[in-house]
Amino acid sequence: MKRFVTEDSFWQLFPDAAIGVIVARGMRSADEVGEQGRAELASLLEGANRLAERHITSDTISENEPVRAWREAYRRFKTKKGARCSIENLLKRVIKGRPVGPITPSVDVYNAVSLKYALPVGGEDIDSFAGDLRLTVTQGGDAFVPLGEDGAEDPTLPGELCYLDDEGAVCRCWNWRDGVRTALTDDSVNAFLVIECVEPGRVGDCRAALDELAELVERYLGATIAVKRLVTAADREVVIED
Template identity: 55%
Template sequence: MSKFIIEEGFWELFPQAEIAVILVKGIDNTEESAEPVRSDILQLLENANKNANQFILKEPISENEVIAVWREAFKKFKTKKSARCSIEALLKRIQKGKEVGCINPLVDLYNSVSLNYGLPCGGEDINTFAGDLRLTIAEGGESFLALGDEQYDDALAGEVVYKDDEGAVCRCWNWRDGQRTMLTEDTTDAFLIIESVDPARSGDLAAAARDLAELSCRFLGGSSRIEHLNIDHKEISL
């Protein structure tokens, strides 16, 4: 059985980080199956787009606390120029009056949780992983084809990445996901992740994880398991 491992190089940079993993298995993520509840999922996403305004109270957007903590975090490792945390990308859309739209049922659910809590959320298809998944410091050159891209843009040495034996899974910690492991309508087993670098938000992280686990099973079936990782608990089985 494969594992998710957060390696020592990461903890040297972020000893106070906390990461919630939600493993959902046996789900049906097809639009056909979700059709009876699609309007409910879209309503959740619509409400979350509105709720997200609570996190955008200052100008410039980088002055808002849920973004400022990630701006500081991204200064601690090598990043692609202009790379930003995923929650900043979502909140910038809200600030510009562009709602975060529909992608597929499971992605819509984790985006709604991300917007409701002001925390970065992501997801990957477990069955696409090559060996163990690791959150670590890139050696440089890990193969990566981002969502929406046609050319590979490999990881930089010193970059925080999620990677497996085949290459990078998500670059610059939570900036961009790759095509190889993305959630699709064919996904039946998913690795969902919520991240925090602010110890004061432990309660929010736990609540967000519970919400995402519950919503995933309610709308897509299957089962869920929540794991909380920190410097004292660095790996789990998948």
């Protein structure tokens, strides 16, 4: 059995947070999505880039409310220098006129939801997890090779908040950077998808984003939604694989 466990050290920092969790099973490969599916996803992303403009009130990235909320959140734990929440990176592209484009179908789906709702959304390959997945403040030194870098080890820092399993870090600085070992690929079959919310007033948005993400994953990736849950301080763990 594999679980997703949010530990006390996380809730001590963010008692009012909400985390939407989806377990998607039997996803189509990128090839199986086909040309038409890819075209529809590209159109979905194009629309999501436009919808993201609703959340942008200033050309100065730090003055936009979703970014401000996450910068404040990042001040509560140790981070790698320059690390920013994933939604800041997406909104920055919109501000600069460099819309977020297609990558691979599973990533395109969650990027579209992230842009529309201005909430961080991410995904990992469940089949790559070693034991339980935990969201916790780490003691540091957890093995990690960042996605999109030169392949060098970049272990976690003491006091850093991150997703961990028994082999090391899965995503560093909460939602800053995925690792190579657990990243979704064109051939991933089973996915752990997550939507993170630190603003109590936006829990409703998180629920709506969770519902929409599940529907899109079913429609475009042909997956079965095995789990769809909102994790809170009162309901802290989810079984993700029996």
